[in-house]
Amino acid sequence: MTTYERQKFEVFSGLKGSRLLMSDDWKEEVSKCSKCGKCHTVCPVFLETHDESSVARGRISLAEALLDQQIVYTEKLRDYVYSCKKCMRCRKVCPSDVDYEKIISALLHGVAENMGIPLLPKIIFRYILPRRILFDILLKVSSRVQRFMPMKKRGQMRHLPLLFMGKRWIPTLARKSALQKFRKTKKIKNPRMRVGFFTGCLINYIYVDVAEAVVEVLNRMNIEVVVPQRQLCCGTPSSTMGDVKSTKRLAEENRKVFESLELDAIVSACATCTKAIKNDYLRILGPSWKQMSDKIYDISEFIDTFIGDIPGVKPLEEKVTYHDPCHLLWVRNISEEPRSVLKKSSRFVEMDMADACCGGGGIFTIIHYDLTLKMLERKVNSIEKSGAATVATNCPGCVMQIADGLASRNSTIKTTHSIKILQEALRKSEART
Amino acid sequence: MLFKRKKRTADIDRKGVSELVRALGKDRVLTEIEDRLCYSYDGTKQKAVPDIVIRPGTTSDVAATLKIANRHGIPVCSRGAGTGLSGGAVPLQGGIILDLKGMNRILSICPEDFTATVEPGVVTKYLQDEVAKYGLFYPPDPSSAAFSTVGGNVAECAGGITGLKYGVTRDYILALEIVLSDGSVIHTGRKTRRSVTGYDLTRLFVGSEGTLGIFTKITVKLIPEPEKIETLAAFFSERDDAIDAADLVIENSILPRTLEFMDHMSISAVRGYGGITLDEGVKALLLIDIDGTGENIKHDLPIVESACRKKNALKVKVAETGKERNAIWSVRRSISPALYTIASHKLNEDVCVPRSKIKELLQKIDTINEKQEIFVANFGHIGDGNIHVNIMYSDEPGQEEIAESVVQRVMEEVVELGGTISGEHGIGNRKSQFMELEISPQELSIMKKFKDFFDPKGIMNPGKLFPSSL
Numbered sequence: 001m002t003t004y005e006r007q008k009f010e011v012f013s014g015l016k017g018s019r020l021l022m023s024d025d026w027k028e029e030v031s032k033c034s035k036c037g038k039c040h041t042v043c044p045v046f047l048e049t050h051d052e053s054s055v056a057r058g059r060i061s062l063a064e065a066l067l068d069q070q071i072v073y074t075e076k077l078r079d080y081v082y083s084c085k086k087c088m089r090c091r092k093v094c095p096s097d098v099d100y101e102k103i104i105s106a107l108l109h110g111v112a113e114n115m116g117i118p119l120l121p122k123i124i125f126r127y128i129l130p131r132r133i134l135f136d137i138l139l140k141v142s143s144r145v146q147r148f149m150p151m152k153k154r155g156q157m158r159h160l161p162l163l164f165m166g167k168r169w170i171p172t173l174a175r176k177s178a179l180q181k182f183r184k185t186k187k188i189k190n191p192r193m194r195v196g197f198f199t200g201c202l203i204n205y206i207y208v209d210v211a212e213a214v215v216e217v218l219n220r221m222n223i224e225v226v227v228p229q230r231q232l233c234c235g236t237p238s239s240t241m242g243d244v245k246s247t248k249r250l251a252e253e254n255r256k257v258f259e260s261l262e263l264d265a266i267v268s269a270c271a272t273c274t275k276a277i278k279n280d281y282l283r284i285l286g287p288s289w290k291q292m293s294d295k296i297y298d299i300s301e302f303i304d305t306f307i308g309d310i311p312g313v314k315p316l317e318e319k320v321t322y323h324d325p326c327h328l329l330w331v332r333n334i335s336e337e338p339r340s341v342l343k344k345s346s347r348f349v350e351m352d353m354a355d356a357c358c359g360g361g362g363i364f365t366i367i368h369y370d371l372t373l374k375m376l377e378r379k380v381n382s383i384e385k386s387g388a389a390t391v392a393t394n395c396p397g398c399v400m401q402i403a404d405g406l407a408s409r410n411s412t413i414k415t416t417h418s419i420k421i422l423q424e425a426l427r428k429s430e431a432r433t
Numbered sequence: 434m435l436f437k438r439k440k441r442t443a444d445i446d447r448k449g450v451s452e453l454v455r456a457l458g459k460d461r462v463l464t465e466i467e468d469r470l471c472y473s474y475d476g477t478k479q480k481a482v483p484d485i486v487i488r489p490g491t492t493s494d495v496a497a498t499l500k501i502a503n504r505h506g507i508p509v510c511s512r513g514a515g516t517g518l519s520g521g522a523v524p525l526q527g528g529i530i531l532d533l534k535g536m537n538r539i540l541s542i543c544p545e546d547f548t549a550t551v552e553p554g555v556v557t558k559y560l561q562d563e564v565a566k567y568g569l570f571y572p573p574d575p576s577s578a579a580f581s582t583v584g585g586n587v588a589e590c591a592g593g594i595t596g597l598k599y600g601v602t603r604d605y606i607l608a609l610e611i612v613l614s615d616g617s618v619i620h621t622g623r624k625t626r627r628s629v630t631g632y633d634l635t636r637l638f639v640g641s642e643g644t645l646g647i648f649t650k651i652t653v654k655l656i657p658e659p660e661k662i663e664t665l666a667a668f669f670s671e672r673d674d675a676i677d678a679a680d681l682v683i684e685n686s687i688l689p690r691t692l693e694f695m696d697h698m699s700i701s702a703v704r705g706y707g708g709i710t711l712d713e714g715v716k717a718l719l720l721i722d723i724d725g726t727g728e729n730i731k732h733d734l735p736i737v738e739s740a741c742r743k744k745n746a747l748k749v750k751v752a753e754t755g756k757e758r759n760a761i762w763s764v765r766r767s768i769s770p771a772l773y774t775i776a777s778h779k780l781n782e783d784v785c786v787p788r789s790k791i792k793e794l795l796q797k798i799d800t801i802n803e804k805q806e807i808f809v810a811n812f813g814h815i816g817d818g819n820i821h822v823n824i825m826y827s828d829e830p831g832q833e834e835i836a837e838s839v840v841q842r843v844m845e846e847v848v849e850l851g852g853t854i855s856g857e858h859g860i861g862n863r864k865s866q867f868m869e870l871e872i873s874p875q876e877l878s879i880m881k882k883f884k885d886f887f888d889p890k891g892i893m894n895p896g897k898l899f900p901s902s903l
Contacts, residue, residue, distance in 0.1 A: 095770030
């Protein structure tokens with residue numbers, strides 16, 4: 001019988017001395033993983049690749065190997081860390097209650113510290129995102145330039161100058177941002193509440209109509225809406241690339257802006273922004289953010305919680321289905337509220353696998369475009385099967401992704417934010433009476 | 434692309450690797466450390482890093498791999514989803530890990546023959562859902578069904594909660610396509626519901642834990658899906674009452690679909706986990722599913738209820754809605770994770786005794802742990818006598834040794850009672866040391882002869898099943 005000689009474990013000589021970094025709390029989480037494999041059942045990336053390196057259990061093992069100094073930060077490791085969509089669905093089913101978000105954030109941070117962040121995102125995170133005026137100017141220039149782009153289709157166009165993703169249909173930049181539109185707060189006589197609106201970048205620069213819908217709907221409900229002019233990006237783009245410093249800076253600026261105002265609540269119409277400012281800021285800014293965090297609501301959650309039966313609304317004739325954004329469902333457990341509001345404002349139909357990821361979201365869509373498309377295809381299939389005329393959701397990122405999928409199939413199904421459905425229903429009900 | 438890349442040479446460059454790359458293509462042969470680490474463990478939390486990860490797509494990929502491995506004497510450990518609880522998929526001696534998760538097609542479902550043929554990487558729950566579309570039922574239902582694979586289930590002969598009425602994986606395997614250690618491919622069994630032609634090689638391979646060959650196609654037997662299921666939870670203040678009630682149900686000629694038991698320690702772990710309220714007085718719990726036609730259930734349900742009441746059940750709750758049913762089962766499903774609230778480490782043994790000996794077994798376990806140095810929680814498939822003995826221990830010095838000695842003594846008692854050291858998880862490396870308790874030297878040597886016949890070079894999942902002395 002041959003005896004097989006085992007390969008010795010070797011640490012790569014050229015890359016010695018990686019820094020592990022950060023607080024110890026994530027190390028404890030790593031050891032909590034019981035390796036049961038239950039995260040396989042829900043991970044949208046694993047569902048496509050069936051590869052252990054693309055699921056939480058695999059990445060946790062890599063984190064473990066880093067801690068044991070069996071490996072160091074390498075390009076391969078970076079690929080595997082970046083292949084996580086951070087939808088946090090695995091967190092929801094984990095029997096051992098591992099706080100995977102702590103682990104993946106630590107890994108992203110480690111990758112950034114040891115391997116650097118590519119120049120372009122770095123410039124954006126460190127120099128552009130924290131400066132509202134500069135950001136405005138750059139986007140304004142881009143919005144002018146994009147007018148000369150060929151190939152337009154229902155308000156979408158091919159190419160976004162920054163991404164060079166030739167195959168995608170991407171919405172055009174608005175000429176006037178949401179912040180500019182709502183410089184002044186519309187005063188309401190004896191308002192029942194006074195809320196702040198966190199717009200987020202996508203809504204501010206692209207889906208200005210969603211911002212208009214938020215303000216209009218809330219105003220109609222006798223709620224005063226303040227749109228703080230100095231609010232910045234929520235910090236998700238920089239945190240998904242492990243740029244902890246930039247993220248912290250954005251969080252601190254936003255804290256100043258919102259704490260200086262006396263507000264009953266803060267609403268956001270972006271699932272990712274809501275998650276960032278409500279949940280992530282608690283980690284970034286510490287427990288002192290708790291008081292503010294408790295006041296933050298997704299727009300549908302806010303309406304369902306504080307308004308309930310919407311006065312004077314008659315449901316639209318249109319069949320509308322709802323897609324659950326990962327960051328709203330898996331992080332915040334919000335699924336009933338948006339449906340409840342949609343049921344009051346349209347003929348709501350449920351789609352199969354409404355909770356499946358649409359594939360959208362940040363750098364994942366750039367790095368793993370092929371996987372993104374597979375997820376999108378499943379989603380678009382479910383939407384088409386539902387028989388709805390419109391698919392609504394509560395995340396502009398998902399709107400962008402799903403609209404792209406439907407546009408490339410030449411589908412007539414519309415994609416929109418669910419607050420726009422309510423806005424339309426309210427307008428039509430008023431016109432009828 | 435967003436990033437510039439440096440070129441990196443493979444970690445290992447040795448005989449066999451280049452041959453494997455030539456035979457399978459470089460996408461199917463992974464040798465970098467990050468990949469190898471991702472395939473170094475299973476549900477036991479043990480870890481051994483393989484030297485090569487192979488991700489085959491077809492039977493011929495598997496055959497080519499084994500041919501090369503056999504020539505060079507490289508160990509081969511196969512792996513489904515890596516959820517096993519006995520260490521079967523941990524590549525103890527390095528070498529190749531064969532990740533079969535990518536071979537995950539359902540090749541056919543034949544409603545007229547009541548069979549389905551699948552590749553080994555198909556997730557069990559997916560198979561169950563697909564056959565249900567034809568009104569058919571694949572009963573083996575391990576707790577991990579939603580993420581474990583059919584191939585892995587066959588290799589370990591997985592059990593599950595429906596075992597009492599419907600049997601285990603073994604009872605549903607009709608035919609196998611197997612790649613042997615030299616790369617040759619054999620087909621055992623037929624797609625018929627019965628076949629007595631020659632020795633039953635199919636049964637020999639089911640539960641062989643990757644030590645004899647690799648399954649590349651599996652034909653399973655299906656049965657009609659029962660029309661209806663009802664769920665009932667019975668709460669007891671005495672453990673023995675619950676066991677007596679379970680007996681009485683069966684004595685009344687009712688064979689429940691599932692008959693699950695939870696002891697005092699298991700209950701205290703899940704108390705407060707939601708699902709159903711568990712008062713302090715509840716010291717034992719039975720969860721019973723009965724299935725069949727509406728008429729059957731109408732007949733059986735009152736009998737089951739009264740059996741529980743007769744044996745002093747504090748309360749019997751029949752689920753009225755699907756939601757309630759889920760709530761009841763969520764309590765059962767939350768035991769394993771909830772146990773970690775008691776202590777940070779767990780030795781999960783899946784011993785099985787004849788049904789009539791359950792009471793005795795639990796008493797023996799109490800005696801073993803008389804000084805209560807350690808927490809032991811018992812729950813599981815009481816209907817089959819398959820009890821999960823969970824020995825919980827902390828990081829404190831000495832605890833691990835106590836836990837291990839408790840396991841040793843439990844195993845001895847189980848065998849003494851005519852039971853078996855593994856009812857559903859398999860032996861792997863975790864229980865190989867106890868093999869000699871149950872299996873006589875003569876039988877072990879017959880098993881070893883089979884092993885040597887099919888795997889003369891000893892490359893198939895070495896370090897598993899047999900005690901190290903053999």
